[in-house]
Amino acid sequence: MAKTLTFGIMHLGIAFSVTYALTGSLAISGAITFIEPAVNTVAHYFFDRYWEKRERRQAGTARNHAAAQRNHANLAGA
Template identity: 45%
Template sequence: MNKTLSFAALHFTVAFLLGWLFTGSLLVGGALALVEPACNTVVFHFHEKVWKRIERRRARRSAQAPAAMAL
């Protein structure tokens, strides 16, 4: 969770700065900093969960492969 929160803080900062620099509007920069990173942070959290599940399945298959060859 700490990794996700750290990512979110960086993402909010970058989104705000880019929105503000491109538009010159603090309001637009602030809106972008809230909406876009919030969505990406949620997606990132679930992406990490799915990725860990994929890694566990690969590890299980690797552990089972030598046993299957012994047959």
């Protein structure tokens, strides 16, 4: 947990520094420093939901393929 917290603080510091270097504005730098992680968190939530559905779909396809192969083998042996 300490490593994660330290990385989060470092990320905020880098975001602020880079934005300030590009804009020269404390207000814009401060806003971006906190808005970007909030937007990224929401995007990550939806990305995780998409990824879980994708994995379930792939698992279902693999199961269906294996069942079809078993059925084919059973028919060939009959």
